[in-house]
Amino acid sequence: MIIRNIDDHPGQPVDMEGVSGVRMSVMVGRDDGAPNFALRHFTVEPGGHSPQHSHDFEHEVFVVGGNGTLYFEGDEHPLRAGDVVYVPSEHEHQFRAGPEGLRFLCLVPMSRSCGEPTPGS
Amino acid sequence: MIIRNIDDHPGQPVDMEGVSGVRMSVMVGRDDGAPNFALRHFTVEPGGHSPQHSHDFEHEVFVVGGNGTLYFEGDEHPLRAGDVVYVPSEHEHQFRAGPEGLRFLCLVPMSRSCGEPTPGS
Numbered sequence: 586m587i588i589r590n591i592d593d594h595p596g597q598p599v600d601m602e603g604v605s606g607v608r609m610s611v612m613v614g615r616d617d618g619a620p621n622f623a624l625r626h627f628t629v630e631p632g633g634h635s636p637q638h639s640h641d642f643e644h645e646v647f648v649v650g651g652n653g654t655l656y657f658e659g660d661e662h663p664l665r666a667g668d669v670v671y672v673p674s675e676h677e678h679q680f681r682a683g684p685e686g687l688r689f690l691c692l693v694p695m696s697r698s699c700g701e702p703t704p705g706s
Numbered sequence: 707m708i709i710r711n712i713d714d715h716p717g718q719p720v721d722m723e724g725v726s727g728v729r730m731s732v733m734v735g736r737d738d739g740a741p742n743f744a745l746r747h748f749t750v751e752p753g754g755h756s757p758q759h760s761h762d763f764e765h766e767v768f769v770v771g772g773n774g775t776l777y778f779e780g781d782e783h784p785l786r787a788g789d790v791v792y793v794p795s796e797h798e799h800q801f802r803a804g805p806e807g808l809r810f811l812c813l814v815p816m817s818r819s820c821g822e823p824t825p826g827s
């Protein structure tokens with residue numbers, strides 16, 4: 586059993602093309618023995634963003650605080666605390682922080698098609 | 707793509723043996739086409755609790771607000787907003803709300819061993 590508070594785990598900067606001002610902490614993942622999905626905490630600086638991309642696995646997201654938008658297939662949607670977001674696989678998306686910055690949880694399956702590990706899980 | 711705020715989905719009372727004062731809303735689940743895991747939002751009234759039980763699938767939990775404790779295999783652990791909890795399968799556990807009540811997300815895999823649907827997914 587694990588109990589970890591997100592405030593105690595600021596995470597590491599995400600060094601990836603198309604990313605700006607993002608830190609990630611894997612709060613529960615494969616290193617903890619979790620078999621099916623990983624729970625990651627992201628903080629995004631004001632004006633920062635995740636990469637604009639698509640991939641062969643889904644996201645389930647919870648907005649913890651701050652503000653921003655979700656870019657999804659050409660449209661931008663406002664985000665606020667308490668929002669749950671489902672991003673299906675193979676759709677272009679990007680999380681963009683507003684002036685307050687953005688904090689969210691993003692969950693991914695532990696393996697993608699054919700059993701290959703999902704990045705960041 | 708789905709965006710739903712937890713405040714707009716108060717959920718339904720959970721009618722199950724050993725449960726007191728709990729409402730659940732499936733925020734993202736199999737009915738939404740999610741393939742691997744389900745994100746449920748729970749509100750527990752002050753003094754209420756989930757069942758004290760164990761099962762053959764894990765939980766990944768995020769405490770949104772309020773206060774309470776996690777009972778796990780004979781011990782009680784305090785919970786506060788921002789806590790991420792991992793409850794491995796086959797371990798006895800119970801979520802217990804304190805005087806403020808408790809709000810949390812609880813994620814489960816969509817299927818358990820042998821592919822049978824996980825309850826509440």
